[in-house]
Amino acid sequence: MIKHHRVTTLKTLHSHVSCLAINNNNLLYAASAYIVIVFNLSNHTHIDTFNDDPSSGSMKSIAFNDTKIFTAHQDSKIRVWRIAQLRRHHLVYTLPTFKEHLYRSLMQKNYVHVRRHKKRLWIEHCDAISGLVVNEDLMYSASWDKSFKIWNISENRCLESVKAHEDAMNAVVVFGNGTVYTASVDGCNKVWERDDILQKHNFPFG
Structure with a gap:
């Protein structure tokens, strides 16, 4: 039988x-409230x-x-370190970077409705970002705003935004050549495949 025993305790600054x-x-990152302890x-x-x-x-x-290093925050931003x-x-x-935000804001087609009488750029999350995963030169972000987004890391820009669930998303993982798995408070786990012709992710399983 395999048993684990405690070696030491690594203390952080906050209660959780x-x-x-x-x-x-060989570095451990522990997020305690808004602070990261390494x-x-x-x-x-x-x-x-x-x-x-x-x-x-x-x-x-x-x-x-x-x-x-990429960190996801309650204020709906991704910080890069x-x-x-x-x-x-x-x-x-x-x-999104200030440069991309400014560029996208010049065209009305880049705005989407996020709540009644409220619009945001499609490159922005509008609620807490709950999950991040990096796969080669792409990063995937999941959010409580029910969507996930795909980012080109080297170009610092958002490539795609997918309205994925009916409630807040809590996790995202990526497997192989870009199959995306998402999990939500709505009780569903969904699998997404990329359509290279349409250049976007589809949900082909029902």
């Missing part, structure tokens, strides 16, 4: 931890604490690629 993630540099897994030491903006709200998810010297993290930009 909302998500954990480990990257390829530990070195080889010796369990605390090496950094970042995000000093309480207005970002509670952090829901953390994802990585080779050079960046880099590791600088001495493993200190600094904010690079948020998604």
Whole structure:
């Protein structure tokens, strides 16, 4: 029989931890409220604490690629970080970027109805972002606004927005060449496949 035993306790700053993630540099990221605490897994030491903006709200998810860290927040934004010297993290930009937001806002066709008498750009989430996953050069974000979005990481732009569920989404994962699995408060898990001709994701299973 396999049994686990506690080795140590890694203490955070707040009373709850909302998500954990480990990257390829042997670092553990623990989100406690709006703050991320970073530990070195080889010796369990605390090496950094970042995000000093309480207005970002509670952090829901953390994802990585080779050079960046992505964090999902209650304020419906994705923050992008880099590791600088001495493993200190600094904010690079948020998604959607100001440049893309400004460009999209010039055309009325880029606005969608999100609530009665309220419009937002389709590249924006309008509620808390609950999940992030990176698959090669694409990132997928799930939100309580019932949608998931696909982002091109190298170009810092949103490629697609999919109205996926009838209630808040809590998780998203991606498998293989881009099959997307989504989970929601509506009690459904859905599977999405990309139509390369239409350049968008379809729900082909009913």
